Amino acid sequence: MKRTSARLADNREIIYFDIEGVDRKSDDPRDLPPVSTAAQMRHDPLLNEWVAMASHRQERTFLPPADRCPLCPSRDGLHTEIPATDYDVVVFENRFPSLSMSATEPGTRVAPGNELVARRAGTGRCEVVCFSSRHDASFATLPPERARLVVEAWADRTAELSAMPGVEQVFCFENRGEEIGVTLSHPHGQIYAYPYIPPRTSTMLDNARHYRADRGRNLFADVLAQERAGERVVAQSAHWTAFVPAAARWPVEVHLYPHRQVPDIPALSDAERDDFVTVYLDILRRFDALYDAPLPYIAAWHQAPVAADRDLAYLHMQLFSIRRAADKLKYLAGSESAMGAFITDVLPEDVAERLRDAR
Template sequence: MKRTITHLADGRELIYFDRRDDADHSAIDQRDLPPRPLASELRYDPLMDEWVAVARHRQTRTHLPSADECPLCPAKPWSEIPSQYDVAVFENRFPSFSFDLGEYEQVGGLSQVRPGVGRCEVVCFTSDHNASFGSLSDDQVGLVMEAWTDRTAELSSLPGVEQVFCFENRGPEIGITLPHPHGQIYAYPYVTPRTKQMLGAAARHTGGNLFADVLSAERGGPRVVAANEHWTAFVPAAARYPFEVHLYPHRQVPDIPALSSEERAAFAPLYTSVLRRLDGLFGVAMPYISAWHQAPVSFGRDLAYLHLQLFSIRRAPNKLKYLAGSESAMGGFVNDILPEEAARMLRDAQITS
């Protein structure tokens, strides 16, 4: 693998990951770009004990451009990526967190305000605008994993970063703003609420590692969708979404860089088969969120267990699961599909090509 670092017209970092050592990335970004926005402000919610980022500049981000104007297609006058690529990673032009600090005034009351220090990156999985992650070859998925590994390690070392989150949003129903196959990486200046909650549950669990015990209970059971020597994909017993699959390595590791080469190689065919099963359920491109749960940078690494959460809000060919009153206001999920039935449907689904 060849790794090449360059910069865009406004100074943002762009990193190419290529299979070929002779890949040429001498092309220069010649756009006339505005100055980079200042970092968001973080506001503390004392009732929820959570931080909320306020990033006003994100209101102006690019929204669903035509394929002819896609900024993630390479070597176009408007492109974020000036040369052809296998996989490319660059700093988000409209970041939720960054190191370009401004002045931050306190708002009074019981809240606090601090800079939204961190970094947000875009990961382009392929230069093919019409592809999807599920259509990628095993080699291409492996290259994406190399990028995730590289970025997780590097972002974890940045000052002020407490957690690194790799994820993909797919489909207009999910709220994507760019249809080109890509994901994102957030380097948070705090540990996210979901991670704190899971680690708290793991700390209270007795008799072994909570995540390992969940995996052990699921392996070979009725909710398994697919498995191989190193990974198991299963619908959790208390799935919140109509179609939700968790992918666990059979060995406890804290993050993607800790996976062995064998585990990384085994991930690709299993994961893409699950994605194609999702698309085969109703014969439509399923909207989904794919989220890597990694250990925080500085604590809980002995309790954490790397896993991927994949879920869709589509519950039928022409119906979506909206997070309405109970889910959005109270955090009380109501699922429309029995998890065992969802697992059976996914096992029986035609795997799209």
């Protein structure tokens, strides 16, 4: 792998990851305005959660035609976010970031008119990960060596972002499909470097802490052990198991766990990274075979915080879809959206069986 870092016209970083050694000379001729530094965060005192405010994102690019895609390679007449005629995998700073290392501190430490709501600059970093230069590709159609390169990019960015001041957790993810809310159809994912530990991670780690105090064992490891012995396993390999969780919230949901407890992607061995690619591509193809059409999904890496509870955390991927039938979507309606109380229409055991049969 060859890694090349360069700068775009507005000084955002772009990083090329190439399987073969390529001499990258990145020259971005565009005249771009400065990236917004107005992102801020406000603290919800009722839920004890931070909410990012990034009003400048209202102007971001929305579902352009394929011949104007900003994630395709540049060519005559079209200068995109990638100033190269081809690429393997590319990561660059988001032009419309929810969080920015250049975010400016708000004038006051409380929200206007509400002293209960603390606020601060939306410090952090948001990156885009382009999986392929082909607009019509998807992660599921990547050859194994290209998917493996994406894993290397995730590991590289997790390590580098974790070392940045103020970053508390790095989140690698992919949104796929317009039903999910994707605004660019080119195959890509994103990485957020949060200046706080997000609610889901906090909840999982709190539960793991109580479990260890009560039973002396790791909660994630025990969940994995029980699932490996049960009927919801979809695929297994030497280093990974993919299963539908017993209390799955989504119509189609699979968790992928390495058999060895590690805190994050950089901690995976070469053999574990190779094996992940095999299992993950298999699961993605089963997803698309369920309804003989591309399945909208979210793929979310749950990594340990940068500096807290790394002994408790257990790296795993959560992969799920909102499609509950070939022509129906699962909407987060009253119970889910207002109360956070999920109600599912399918049994996890049935979903696991259907995925095992899907080819």
